[in-house]
Amino acid sequence: MAIDRTVLVSPDAMGQIDKAAADSGIDSFGLMRSAGAHVAAVVLARFPQAQRAVVLCGPGNNGGDGHVAAKLLERSGMEVQRFGMEPKPGGDAARARALFPGDICPFADWRPRAGDVIVDALFGAGLDRPVSGDVEALIERAGRAKTPVVAVDLPSGLSGRTGEPTGACFRALHTVTFAALKPGHLLMPGRELCGEMHLCDIGIPARLIASDDTVWRNHRGLYAAHMPGSAASQHKYTRGHLVVFSGPLISSGAARLSAMAGLRCGAGLVTVAAQPSAVMVQATHLTAIMQRAIRDVAELTDWLGDSRLSGFVIGPGFGDLEKARAYTSLLAEAGQPVVLDADGLTAFAGKTEELAELFAGETRLVLTPHEGEFRRLFADLADDVTLSKIDRARAAARAQNAVVVYKGADSVIAAPDGRAAVNADAPASLATAGSGDVLAGIIGGLLARGMPVFEAACAGVAMHGEAARRAGRGLTAEDLPAHIPAL
Ligand SMILES: NC(=O)C1=CN([C@@H]2O[C@H](COP(=O)(O)OP(=O)(O)OC[C@H]3O[C@@H](n4cnc5c(N)ncnc54)[C@H](O)[C@@H]3O)[C@@H](O)[C@H]2O)[C@@H](O)CC1
Ligand SMILES: Nc1ncnc2c1ncn2[C@@H]1O[C@H](COP(=O)(O)OP(=O)(O)O)[C@@H](O)[C@H]1O
Numbered sequence: 001m002a003i004d005r006t007v008l009v010s011p012d013a014m015g016q017i018d019k020a021a022a023d024s025g026i027d028s029f030g031l032m033r034s035a036g037a038h039v040a041a042v043v044l045a046r047f048p049q050a051q052r053a054v055v056l057c058g059p060g061n062n063g064g065d066g067h068v069a070a071k072l073l074e075r076s077g078m079e080v081q082r083f084g085m086e087p088k089p090g091g092d093a094a095r096a097r098a099l100f101p102g103d104i105c106p107f108a109d110w111r112p113r114a115g116d117v118i119v120d121a122l123f124g125a126g127l128d129r130p131v132s133g134d135v136e137a138l139i140e141r142a143g144r145a146k147t148p149v150v151a152v153d154l155p156s157g158l159s160g161r162t163g164e165p166t167g168a169c170f171r172a173l174h175t176v177t178f179a180a181l182k183p184g185h186l187l188m189p190g191r192e193l194c195g196e197m198h199l200c201d202i203g204i205p206a207r208l209i210a211s212d213d214t215v216w217r218n219h220r221g222l223y224a225a226h227m228p229g230s231a232a233s234q235h236k237y238t239r240g241h242l243v244v245f246s247g248p249l250i251s252s253g254a255a256r257l258s259a260m261a262g263l264r265c266g267a268g269l270v271t272v273a274a275q276p277s278a279v280m281v282q283a284t285h286l287t288a289i290m291q292r293a294i295r296d297v298a299e300l301t302d303w304l305g306d307s308r309l310s311g312f313v314i315g316p317g318f319g320d321l322e323k324a325r326a327y328t329s330l331l332a333e334a335g336q337p338v339v340l341d342a343d344g345l346t347a348f349a350g351k352t353e354e355l356a357e358l359f360a361g362e363t364r365l366v367l368t369p370h371e372g373e374f375r376r377l378f379a380d381l382a383d384d385v386t387l388s389k390i391d392r393a394r395a396a397a398r399a400q401n402a403v404v405v406y407k408g409a410d411s412v413i414a415a416p417d418g419r420a421a422v423n424a425d426a427p428a429s430l431a432t433a434g435s436g437d438v439l440a441g442i443i444g445g446l447l448a449r450g451m452p453v454f455e456a457a458c459a460g461v462a463m464h465g466e467a468a469r470r471a472g473r474g475l476t477a478e479d480l481p482a483h484i485p486a487l
């Protein structure tokens with residue numbers, strides 16, 4: 001059975017899985033041999049011209065994988081030299097070492113040569129502190145010499161749990177990992193430090209890996225079954241009515257970006273609810289999208305009596321924070337899903353408990369903070385360096401009873417029930433003004449069409465990234481909505 005490329009397993013959980021595999025009768029040394037063979041295969045395939053394999057061996061099983069790889073590389077005819085330390089006695093690593101006797105030199109003895117390739121088998125899942133000074137010096141020397149690095153499991157120095165380096169850290173061109181991806185392979189800056197990922201099956205049964213883990217790489221399987229259909233019997237009112245709130249004249253474009261994205265997602269109707277100063281400028285821009293002037297709380301209360309309004313986006317370019325809070329509390333009472341973005345988030349800085357109370361009960365709120373907004377709302381979580389971005393998003397989701405889309409190059413989508421997904425393949429061209437407004441509109445459109453909240457957020461983030469890929473280089477936020485229907 002093929003391995004699952006979508007689950008993310010923390011290094012601790014991986015340790016449990018190794019143990020469960022051993023308990024079920026699987027030979028752990030066989031797993032190490034398989035791991036080392038995969039590493040050697042990647043080195044040979046990707047560096048066919050290499051003159052020498054510089055294999056860095058640590059004291060644990062990561063080092064054991066290195067000894068196996070070293071032996072196989074030597075057998076293939078390559079010059080191999082090992083640096084590092086002897087393994088701890090008694091375990092699989094010592095057994096691997098015994099199969100390939102010979103010198104293990106001190107780190108300081110390595111003199112970089114043209115044609116070297118480093119196999120970094122110092123520390124993997126077992127890294128529990130910053131690397132020592134001699135390793136740090138070696139990392140620096142390798143960086144200066146531009147020696148290519150193939151990392152075993154993880155670049156040494158990188159936390160597989162958080163994706164953050166614990167101190168100095170290798171920057172690998174390739175990382176060969178086993179059985180399942182770890183969060184640190186996808187979370188930034190880990191994703192960049194790993195280079196190209198090679199996820200290899202070493203014979204740990206999928207049934208042990210699936211377990212009850214609830215963190216995934218964002219992928220179609222999480223949401224495809226919940227995507228809104230397009231039955232012939234539909235009319236526009238059965239396809240949902242999305243409302244996007246516009247800010248004042250000067251910042252009215254953000255709402256248009258959200259609204260257009262929502263319409264392109266297939267919402268039957270989209271209305272921009274405009275503050276009076278923006279009505280004229282919106283009227284000159286909008287065609288398929290409708291408009292309604294909403295002056296104040298009284299007018300909004302009146303309109304919310306229309307039960308066909310099925311989803312709301314508030315915050316992009318909105319401006320007035322007090323009004324944003326007042327409107328959001330009315331939307332919460334209306335009982336339909338709400339996407340709170342940008343100024344809508346800032347409006348609740350220091351008032352997150354109030355927000356949680358508004359949206360108690362069935363989850364129907366999506367928060368879409370970028371790094372700065374997340375910090376503004378959840379300073380304690382943002383400052384806690386022991387937490388990963390996944391931990392932070394999950395804690396915020398739980399506290400707010402909301403689905404949190406913690407944006408960035410490694411957007412994390414988290415639900416109050418603990419489900420979480422890391423989106424790792426959006427192009428960097430999305431880092432452009434207004435692209436967040438488009439994302440809010442996509443999620444709003446899917447929610448208005450009746451998609452469940454976590455699934456809509458996962459689908460929205462994936463579609464946003466895919467739309468950017470299709471739009472190509474040099475995209476502006478305006479280009480994104482046109483690519484949505486094809487998705
Ligand atoms: N996932 C799996 O099923 C398999 C995992 N294997 C390998 O096993 C590795 C995990 O092995 P281990 O649990 O032995 O852990 P590691 O080999 O990653 O490191 C653990 C050892 O390094 C020491 N250490 C940690 N951080 C240090 C630092 N900064 N400076 C100095 N010493 C430090 C620890 O005290 C311990 O002795 C994985 O990364 C993978 O490469 C493979 O052998 C095959 C099977
Ligand atoms: N380097 C990157 N790679 C991939 N996606 C990115 C990157 N930087 C930003 N993004 C995405 O682009 C969007 C930017 O949103 P946001 O920060 O709210 O911008 P704005 O306020 O200008 O709309 C988010 O969806 C974020 O995940």
Ligand SMILES: [K+]
Nearest residue numbers: 120123154156
């Ligand atoms: K390593």
